[in-house]
Amino acid sequence: MASITLDKLVKQFAGQTVLQSLSLHVPDGAFFTLLGPSGCGKTTLLRCIAGFHEPDAGRILFDRDDVTTTPAHRRDIGMVFQDYALFPDKSAFDNVAYGLRARGVRGDEMRRRVGDALDKVGLHALASRLPAQMSGGQRQRVALARALVIRPRVLLMDEPLSNLDAKMRLQMRDVILDLVREANITTVFVTHDQEEALAMSDQIALMERGAVAQLGSPEALYATPDNAYVADFIGSANVLPVTVTSVDAGGRLRYRFAGCEFDGTPGDGVDRGEARLIARPEELSLTAASPSVANGIEGKVLRRQYLGAKTAYRIAIADAAELRVELPSGHAAGGIQTGAQVQVLIPERSRVVAA
């Protein structure tokens, strides 16, 4: 077990800068997720931590040890791959035993630890199967057992669930969480699936083109996105151009949108002038068109969409802008139909961030 510190990592491939002076700290024992769209550098970063890529600049520390130039096989990591990467000619047992044997663990102790590891992933009965004789989910469990049985300092996983079908994916989330919680091991988990990241992580680093766009708990990323990219990637959001008219020291802000003035909450570094409003569909609400209320704006219901637990509305407002509003289906405004004139309430807690 160890914390991981990345200090101004730079990695280039043939002139293309893939990691741009990236710094991060992964606390000891945390389940830490690298999230971001395909091609943003998640795998590259993970492989730098693993030691399969040597960064062009910067340092990597496990606790206080500088491992930047330590070869991968001496870093004491466990790794789980997207394609499972099981040794095709070895049984489940021998796959799991591989790392122990390399560490000189033999005989009864080895057999006991392999047996325990296979038990924990529920595969005791399949110990003698070859990878080709197992399902995708079973293979990924073997891979997990193989990485954990050596009790590595850190566990690295690169999109371990993306080759599984939807149902198995949900199931494996729990398997993974149970195991790493029990082993209390520092985990770096790579995914492009925001829902997976929100559901599993202690902390998420959302990446954008080789840099960290925002770092924080799932709640923080969802509730207080620093910018439109984060708001858009995590969950869905209405992002609208607004003009900030005043920001006061007490953390209150006024902005102008579609000819009206609103109260809002300032994001980091917002100043007067052009900015963006970030409003989650479920934080907006609807009332009758009149009388007009504070922080309300008039609009017309373009479409009402019943989604079971909630109902979504597409509202056209002035200047050809559109808002998506989601209300619980039992809400008082439930009777609003397509074509109705309404007022959309933008709550004061909705954030205005730099453009």
Next chain:
Amino acid sequence: MMRLDIRWWPWGVLTLLSLVLVMFFVFYPLGVLFANSVRGEGGEWSLASFAQLASDEDYRAAFRNSLVLGATVTALSIGVGVPFAYMVARYDFPLKNLVAILPILTIVIPEIIVGQSWLLVFGNNGLVTNAFAALGIELPSFYGWTGMIFSMTLVYYTYIYLGVLAALRGFDGQLEEAGLSLGTPPLTTRLRVLVPVVLPAVLVNALVVFTLVVGNFAISMLLGSRVPLLSVMTYNTFVSEMGGSPMLQSAMSMISIAIVAVVLFLQKRVIERKMYTMTQGRAPAAERVGSWQAMAFTGAVGIVVVLSMLPLLVVFLAAFTETSGPVMKWGQWSIGSLARVLGNSPEPIWNSLKFASMATVIGVIFAVLSSYLIIKKKNLLTQWLDYLLVLPLTISGTVLGIALIQSFNAGWIVLAGTSAIMVLCYTVRRLPFAVRNASSTLFNIPDSIEEASISLGVSPLMTLFKVVLPAMRASIASAAILMWLTTVSELSASIVVYTGGLETMPIAIFRQVDGGRLGLASAYGAALVTVILLPIVVAVKVFRIQLFSSR
């Protein structure tokens, strides 16, 4: 873009080592050959040898004859191989599964055995010749064009057959159904849909057959009689220039290489232009045929297969036949020939076993290592290694032998006269096949299993041994067996480089046939066929290795 981004330990060092070996044992000998071909008597730069060849009527005839022989055998091989493949791919008939597999075995019958067997059947003292003579009928001479064309076609049609069969099996039957549903009549549809599928396979393999025929030594030598041919003439020039200046043999070798180079260039164009863009689909089910048609199919395919397998039988019959000097006493059995070979001069057998096993071990190790570097550790240097390893394919055995003997008979490394040159010869000649065999498996081993091993604490070099090699175990075994089969029957290069005491079984067969002692030749032949078939039987029956699954 490939960058020169190399980790020196351990892969860079191993790559350099492989490169140096290939440069020294493949590239350098070719360089020497080229240098000798453009040199005059006094060592000055000169094109005199090429001029001399161009004005030599015999050489021009040999050049013409080789091309004509190549074209004829290729055309006949297509004529036999394509219908054969079509029948096997699309129809069900009795004994189909057996006859479909046997042609693969034909490929491993040494050419020297093929030539020798047909001599035993149709030659001056042959089984059939004698039978007809007893009836008072004199058969036309088998020596010359007839014999060569007949026996080479029976060997080389297999290349066309296997290539076309693979293309037909990868063919999407839905295309044909689509054609039919659009209202084109069945025969037109078949032709229109199938020709583009089969044509590239035919062309590519036809070019292979052509180069093999032009470079063929064993059958040409035994059956060619007085027809001048390039390979035979090159060998004879080598023998007569022995000790003298090697200008003519070098010039002849360069011309042979040039012919192959042109063919390879054409082949590459064919592949690039219109190679199998076929979407992998479901091959149409084989069609059952009616009884008279089934008989015809079985008969036609059966005759070809029986004829191409016949040499295996003939050589054993002859080995156990009583002989008196050059005369085979057919029908009278004896173990005299075998006893003389095994009792008095078994040396060629031991030599063959020794050289072939050494070449197999060295070749497989080198092939596995270099294909690992080429596929898993790509960089500029491994790319060069890849190119250089294809070179031996462009060289006929005779030319390779000449190049090696010219390079290593004097100077700072003398290999001529030692076992080393025989092993070198075998290894270099068959290396490209072993590399191809190892590469095809390595392609299918994902990089991630190596990384998984490294992440578990095993160094990259140990990972090669603990993870990669075990995962490619089956393909190493099949590479080793193929290497063994092809080296133990090698003749054309080794006959150039061998000296007294280094005689191998194929060389012994060649010399005994040359001396008219067909009984002794057959005894060696039987021994050779035995050491070829045994490992195949063991591999297929005991280890269940799919020897011929990837070509």
